[in-house]
Amino acid sequence: xxxxxxxxxxxxxxxxxxxxxxxxxxxxxxxxxxxxxxxxxxxxxxxxxxxxxxxxxxxxxxxxxxxxxxxxxxxxxxxxxxxxxxxxxxxxxxxxxxxxxxxxxxxxxxxxxxxxxxxxxxxxxxxxxxxxxxxxxxxxxxxxxxx
Numbered sequence: 759x760x761x762x763x764x765x766x767x768x769x770x771x772x773x774x775x776x777x778x779x780x781x782x783x784x785x786x787x788x789x790x791x792x793x794x795x796x797x798x799x800x801x802x803x804x805x806x807x808x809x810x811x812x813x814x815x816x817x818x819x820x821x822x823x824x825x826x827x828x829x830x831x832x833x834x835x836x837x838x839x840x841x842x843x844x845x846x847x848x849x850x851x852x853x854x855x856x857x858x859x860x861x862x863x864x865x866x867x868x869x870x871x872x873x874x875x876x877x878x879x880x881x882x883x884x885x886x887x888x889x890x891x892x893x894x895x896x897x898x899x900x901x902x903x904x905x
Contacts, residue, residue, distance in 0.1 A: 763894055765904045771799045772901040784857055791817050791850045800853075800902045801846075809843050816847070845892040848875050853902070 772780075787794040791813045795801035805813060818826045830847070834840050852875055855861045862871040877893075879885035897903040 763898045763904075766895075766899045767802055767901050767904055769901050769904040772905040775799060788854060788857060791846070794850055794853060795846060798901070801849075801896070801900050803896065803899055805842075805846065806839055809839050809846070812843060813846065813850075841888045841892050842896075844877060844889045845896055848877055848889065849893055849896055849900075849903070851875050 775783075783797060783799065787797065787800055792805065792810050793800075795803055795805055795813070812830070812832065816827050816830050820826055832840055832843060855873060855875075858864050861867075861873055862869060865873070867873070877885065877889040879888060
C-alpha cells in the first residue's frame with residue numbers, strides 16, 4: 759500500500775461497485791455530507807447526532823442554492839467532537855475535489871493549479887496529534903479514500 763496508511767476497511771466495497779451505482783451514490787454524496795460519511799462504501803462511519811446536525815447546518819443551502827455558511831466556529835469542551843468534525847469537513851472537501859473532472863477549471867484557476875486543504879493548529883505536535891491523526895483514521899476506515 760503506497761499511502762503508508764493501514765486500512766481498517768475493505769476497499770473492494772467501492773472498487774467493485776457497478777459504475778451506475780457509483781454515479782448515483784456520488785451524486786447524492788456531493789450534496790449531503792452526512793450521506794457521504796454514513797454510506798458504507800464512502801465514509802463508512804457514524805457521526806454523533808450533534809455532528810450530524812452541525813454538518814447539515816454548515817453545508818445547508820438557501821433558496822438560491824448558495825451555501826448558508828462559509829465559516830464555522832465550534833466551541834465545545836474536551837472530547838466534544840471538535841477534532842473529528844474538523845477532519846470530517848476537511849476530508850469532505852477533499853472528496854468534493856476528487857469527484858470533479860477538473861478542479862482547477864471549476865474554481866477558475868490556471869490549468870493544473872495546485873489546490874490545498876489546510877488545517878491549522880497552535881503547534882506542530884497538536885496539529886499532528888489532532889486533526890491530521892483523526893483524518894488519517896477516517897481515511898483508513900473509508901473504502902472510497904482507500905480505493
